[in-house]
Amino acid sequence: MNLSCLELKHFRNYNNLIINFSPGMNIFFGQNAQGKTNLLEAVSLLCLGRSFRTRKDSELIQWGSEAAFVRGTFVDNGLEDVIEIGIGEGQKKFKQNGHEVKGTALFSQVPVVSFAPDDLQLIKGGPQLRRDFLDLYLAQLDPAYRVTYYKFYKILQQRNRFLKEVRLVNRELEVWNEQFIDAGLKVICSRIQLIEKIKPYIKAAHEQISLNREALNLDYLSFGSHIIREPDDKKLRELFQNELARVSREEFERKLTLVGPQRDDLRITIGDQIDIRNYGSQGQQRTAALALKLGMIDILKDVREMPPLLLLDDVMSEFDNDRKQALLSLLLSSSQTFLTSTGRSDFPIEASVNTVFYQVIKGAVIHES
Amino acid sequence: MLYPHAMTRLIHELAKLPGIGPKTAQRLAFHLLTLSESEVGKIAEAMLEAKHKIGFCEICGQLSESSVCPICTDSNRCNGMLCVVEEPKDVITLERTRVFKGQYHVLGGAISPLEGTGPDDLRIKELLSRLQTGSFTEVVIATDPNVEGEATALYLSKLIKPLGIRVTRLARGLPVGGDLEYTDEITLGKALEGRVEF
Numbered sequence: 244m245n246l247s248c249l250e251l252k253h254f255r256n257y258n259n260l261i262i263n264f265s266p267g268m269n270i271f272f273g274q275n276a277q278g279k280t281n282l283l284e285a286v287s288l289l290c291l292g293r294s295f296r297t298r299k300d301s302e303l304i305q306w307g308s309e310a311a312f313v314r315g316t317f318v319d320n321g322l323e324d325v326i327e328i329g330i331g332e333g334q335k336k337f338k339q340n341g342h343e344v345k346g347t348a349l350f351s352q353v354p355v356v357s358f359a360p361d362d363l364q365l366i367k368g369g370p371q372l373r374r375d376f377l378d379l380y381l382a383q384l385d386p387a388y389r390v391t392y393y394k395f396y397k398i399l400q401q402r403n404r405f406l407k408e409v410r411l412v413n414r415e416l417e418v419w420n421e422q423f424i425d426a427g428l429k430v431i432c433s434r435i436q437l438i439e440k441i442k443p444y445i446k447a448a449h450e451q452i453s454l455n456r457e458a459l460n461l462d463y464l465s466f467g468s469h470i471i472r473e474p475d476d477k478k479l480r481e482l483f484q485n486e487l488a489r490v491s492r493e494e495f496e497r498k499l500t501l502v503g504p505q506r507d508d509l510r511i512t513i514g515d516q517i518d519i520r521n522y523g524s525q526g527q528q529r530t531a532a533l534a535l536k537l538g539m540i541d542i543l544k545d546v547r548e549m550p551p552l553l554l555l556d557d558v559m560s561e562f563d564n565d566r567k568q569a570l571l572s573l574l575l576s577s578s579q580t581f582l583t584s585t586g587r588s589d590f591p592i593e594a595s596v597n598t599v600f601y602q603v604i605k606g607a608v609i610h611e612s
Numbered sequence: 613m614l615y616p617h618a619m620t621r622l623i624h625e626l627a628k629l630p631g632i633g634p635k636t637a638q639r640l641a642f643h644l645l646t647l648s649e650s651e652v653g654k655i656a657e658a659m660l661e662a663k664h665k666i667g668f669c670e671i672c673g674q675l676s677e678s679s680v681c682p683i684c685t686d687s688n689r690c691n692g693m694l695c696v697v698e699e700p701k702d703v704i705t706l707e708r709t710r711v712f713k714g715q716y717h718v719l720g721g722a723i724s725p726l727e728g729t730g731p732d733d734l735r736i737k738e739l740l741s742r743l744q745t746g747s748f749t750e751v752v753i754a755t756d757p758n759v760e761g762e763a764t765a766l767y768l769s770k771l772i773k774p775l776g777i778r779v780t781r782l783a784r785g786l787p788v789g790g791d792l793e794y795t796d797e798i799t800l801g802k803a804l805e806g807r808v809e810f
């Protein structure tokens with residue numbers, strides 16, 4: 244499956260753009276703030292139904308416009324699929340081949356993995372980033388996860404609203420707890436099962452790129468730093484109940500749900516259980532972040548039985564020349580790729596049918612011939 | 613891939629037609645396979661012939677086998693009134709009433725930013741040049757009474773009024789033969805707003 248054509252209207256700094264892609268490597272270069280990342284963002288929107296860099300859809304609408312519109316033509320085995328997405332203030336419309344569909348329908352279409360300099364924050368940053376990472380890729384591996392998560396999220400919002408409205412410790416919370424625990428456990432168990440699935444892929448990717456061949460390990464942290472490896476419903480339910488009871492008074496004081504998957508974390512360790520977030524060197528952290536993404540490419544290939552589209556935003560300049568060459572030859576032999584860079588010289592390769600260069604200047608894209 | 617590729621392709625293409633979901637597409641595809649080759653050929657030919665022979669009228673944008681459609685060439689029709697519609701099929705619907713005797717202009721859709729349709733995607737430039745060179749004294753805007761149609765009507769009226777041409781909108785109101793009691797509030801409200809002098 245590859246994206247053969249992209250059309251943008253009033254999307255970010257693109258007023259009106261139609262561009263054809265190569266099924267191989269598509270390289271966008273140009274100075275800062277010209278619209279390179281915006282292009283990758285549009286591709287991610289077509290694959291995921293949401294942007295890879297913001298959760299606020301309205302940011303995508305060109306300033307001063309009413310709505311943004313993105314149309315993409317995907318080709319698979321000679322068959323074309325046209326996906327259209329319209330984003331207005333507070334509304335979003337999806338179409339597939341002219342028929343209106345739900346956003347969730349897109350999720351199971353085209354897998355995508357993105358790389359950005361910010362990826363280091365996956366290791367160094369707060370738990371929210373790691374949860375987002377998990378949720379985004381789990382939903383691509385198992386479309387049902389998105390539904391599970393959404394159900395949980397709605398109950399969480401209700402429970403938080405309840406906590407905000409009541410003044411005193413209130414027995415009615417128990418009504419919410421039951422549903423909250425049910426939905427929360429489903430999310431936790433899905434995450435644990437999927438982490439066990441992705442672990443070997445990420446370990447393998449890490450082994451390939453790390454210099455010291457240290458073993459990388461992932462663990463799910465729940466209920467205030469309990470490491471949880473088995474989705475044992477009974478045990479977890481008890482733990483969940485106890486934790487909720489323990490923080491009950493504090494929840495009423497702070498008017499916020501303090502236990503559940505919305506506060507969990509993914510712990511990443513190397514070697515002998517060394518927490519890489521706090522004790523890893525910059526180099527180790529960078530390698531681990533890259534392994535997380537590379538591992539996702541491999542598992543998506545296996546599970547979805549098609550290679551994911553790859554989006555690489557501004558990551559070339561971080562590599563030395565040898566690594567650049569290695570990465571480029573890896574990309575040339577894999578799936579459709581979209582890369583951005585400020586320098587044309589970051590790419591020591593020739594243009595060809597499979598490698599196309601585009602210059603991006605102020606929301607216009609020039610096909611380099 | 614469960615079906616042979618040619619079958620998958622047929623279902624895929626049929627499912628792109630409006631109102632046809634994947635299940636119906638599958639049923640149609642199976643049906644087509646049971647037909648004789650000449651039957652299938654007739655269907656395919658009819659589609660291609662329609663596509664080859666039918667274009668759009670250069671003046672009004674209506675479907676037409678010649679470069680200018682019969683309505684635009686009909687000298688008996690009044691040249692002072694122009695009715696603006698969204699789609700070619702709207703012209704047919706209005707013609708069936710036999711009430712309107714003026715000219716038509718087909719926009720080819722309505723303004724809908726969410727669907728990527730802006731003013732530039734419609735035949736608005738053509739409309740304005742027709743109004744500037746023709747002898748029209750009134751434009752009747754007959755776009756659909758929904759959000760997109762209303763937005764388009766408003767947009768057009770703002771462009772046309774400065775030309776000194778009267779702009780009117782199709783009235784919305786009670787269905788003929790209907791019962792006041794059974795009319796929904798929106799229709800009734802619009803009918804009140806659009807009431808006319810006896």
Ligand SMILES: Nc1ncnc2c1ncn2[C@@H]1O[C@H](COP(=O)(O)OP(=O)(O)O)[C@@H](O)[C@H]1O
Pocket residue numbers: 254255256257273274275276277278279280281282302303304305306603
């Ligand atoms: N909603 C928006 N409407 C119009 N312009 C926008 C919008 N969001 C971002 N921009 C502009 O897009 C540019 C940034 O594009 P980006 O793709 O991030 O640049 P780069 O080429 O450095 O990757 C900036 O000039 C910014 O002002």
Ligand SMILES: [Mg+2]
Pocket residue numbers: 276279280281556557
């Ligand atoms: Mg950028």
Ligand SMILES: [Zn+2]
Pocket residue numbers: 669670671672673674680681682683684
């Ligand atoms: Zn005509």
